[in-house]
């Protein structure tokens with residue numbers, strides 16, 4: 792398997808209601824994970840991009856959280872509507888989506 796140019800980790804962590812940290816699961820991450828997977832398959836970019844649902848990435852109160860390597864760029868409050876832009880601009884175009892990057896104080 793060739794090493795992908797970009798590896799995107801999409802938080803899929805859920806926690807019980809009332810948990811002090813909350814979770815991306817409470818903020819709609821399931822749909823975001825599904826959209827990343829759907830677009831990855833539609834775009835057939837398997838050698839360029841890897842998509843991995845993952846556990847907690849840290850900034851739960853800014854989720855859904857998405858982390859892209861090799862740059863180590865963290866996106867927050869990602870919605871289904873943002874996924875196309877992340878694919879086209881960052882994962883395939885090499886230009887991070889500035890408006891979705893979490894503050895440096897967070898990551």
Ligand code: FES
Pocket residue numbers: 802803804805813814815816846847848849850851852854855856
């Ligand atoms: S639950 Fe998603 S970042 Fe913590």
